[in-house]
């Protein structure tokens with residue numbers, strides 16, 4: 492039996508993880524769950540899975556939960572609660588399915604306490620990849636990718652000699668605006684950006700896919716997970732999202748991982764690693780798909796991807812600046828306060844105002860996030 496804690500159990504990844512768990516009550520046991528605001532769904536999840544602890548952001552919501560739960564679950568709130576989840580002694584594995592850099596401290600605390608981290612929250616690695624991976628190494632713990640591309644790369648690299656790896660090829664759907672001109676993209680309503688062609692996901696990552704910032708964040712995520720340099724990371728547009736990513740070796744061989752666009756596959760792989768389980772779903776049917784297509788990336792129409800490569804090359808605190816500017820701007824885009832390309836322009840300007848430095852603590856990164864927020868409020 493594997494004891495699993497889920498940070499962000501009410502979100503898209505969190506709910507799909509619980510679907511996997513529900514299918515296998517003999518394999519998985521849930522010990523912790525959390526939400527930001529969705530107290531009703533968390534209450535349902537608590538009553539169904541009876542975790543040891545549950546966490547919600549606001550103290551008032553925590554009091555409401557305590558009144559309503561029918562289990563012995565302890566209820567906590569805020570960041571202290573998320574850290575309780577990350578360090579809960581009974582957990583074997585912590586699935587971080589939070590969205591945004593709020594996930595950084597819980598990711599860090601998970602590996603620091605010697606627990607396996609199943610990581611969906613890519614922003615943790617973008618902002619504090621060096622700190623998290625060094626801490627994981629020090630405590631000899633695995634960081635298992637949940638993000639579909641990184642899970643694919645991880646699966647392709649199993650049993651391979653890493654010294655023969657020449658590059659990883661991250662596939663990108665191209666998002667809902669793949670075939671539109673710059674003008675058409677700029678004047679498309681944000682509701683169009685919220686309709687991903689292949690995946691059903693939370694709002695923030697869906698917008699990131701439309702701007703291709705998602706792929707940029709994934710480039711930085713890949714750097715840290717697989718210890719790569721910029722030249723080793725390539726991006727290829729693949730509109731069907733059937734090949735989830737590929738790896739290329741020194742003999743020019745390329746290995747790919749394929750599957751339907753269904754996050755339960757990488758989620759279950761991380762939760763059961765190194766074993767695989769039977770997933771009750773349709774098998775991949777390549778004949779029905781009939782063809783797979785590939786295109787070059789156009790960073791003129793999707794400048795966020797280039798900004799992410801730039802931030803990665805600058806290193807140090809620059810990816811934190813990129814990420815926090817993006818996190819601030821995405822909700823403003825959804826609300827119609829900034830346009831599609833204003834997002835890239837503002838991120839670029841803020842990056843240009845920042846002198847990248849090395850960091851050694853989460854607090855230093857949080858100070859930079861505060862600075863970025865101030866900068867954004869000056870632009871808006």
Ligand SMILES: NC(=O)C1=CN([C@@H]2O[C@H](COP(=O)(O)OP(=O)(O)OC[C@H]3O[C@@H](n4cnc5c(N)ncnc54)[C@H](OP(=O)(O)O)[C@@H]3O)[C@@H](O)[C@H]2O)C=CC1
Pocket residue numbers: 498499500501502503504505525526527528529548588589590591593611612613614637638639690691692693694695696754
């Ligand atoms: N969805 C997908 O298919 C994929 C997602 N990812 C990555 O996984 C992560 C999660 O994505 P996704 O599931 O789509 O996101 P969602 O927005 O659907 O869910 C996020 C979860 O985190 C909680 N949360 C949000 N903000 C806070 C906060 N400030 N404090 C505490 N909890 C918070 C949410 O609570 P509440 O319900 O109250 O909002 C929810 O439980 C992201 O980093 C994303 O990039 C990667 C690959 C695929």
Ligand SMILES: CC(=O)[C@@H](O)[C@H](O)COP(=O)(O)O
Pocket residue numbers: 638639640662663664665666690696699700701705706754
């Ligand atoms: C499912 C997943 O891992 C997402 O990150 C997905 O890849 C987003 O699609 P894009 O390729 O459009 O960014």
Ligand SMILES: [Mn+2]
Pocket residue numbers: 638639640709
């Ligand atoms: Mn992905």
